Amino acid sequence: MPASLRPDTPIGIKYADDTWQAISTANDWGRCVLDALGDHTGAVLEDTALRHLVWFVPPGGVDGWPTPEPLRLTLYRAGDSLLVPRLNGYRGVNVWLRTPKANGLFTDPNTLRLGYGKPGRAAGSGSGTKPRGGVPLLRHPHA
Secondary structure (H helix, E strand, O other): OOHHHOOOOOOEEEEOEOOEEEEEEEHHHHHHHHHHHHHHOOOEEEEOOOOEEEEEEOOOOOOOOOOOHHHOOEEEOOOOEEEEOOOOOEOOOEEEEEOHHHHOOEOOHHHHHHHOOOOOEEOOOOOOOOOHHHOOOEEOOOO
8 A cells, every 4th residue: 555545544635646646537427437347446435525436546557548528537646636535434525435455456547448438338328348357348428
């Protein structure tokens, strides 16, 4: 666990550094991605005030990610701040949907990319295709 994200520290602003980066998106689309990834995800944080879900990725994991407007992605690189709770969460503001303890901290950026918009099913529609690794592919209806 990177020292800057130690789960035993109180809720507070953490700064991405050379040990982690993060990707967030709006709750509505983020929930579709989370469902599609299933067990193929690392830690996931929900910020209920900003209404987004956050995935942590290893350093360099956000490099080359597009930021198309419909997906409303935010990419956290070294120096960018993020409010992170303790492992037991902080109800009312931030909560872990998948804890770093249970699932590991990082989500593979390539797997996360699959959940964000390669050809497949539309968000909220029926079944999707299952590429290698069993991750259903989604297509945002406006991407």
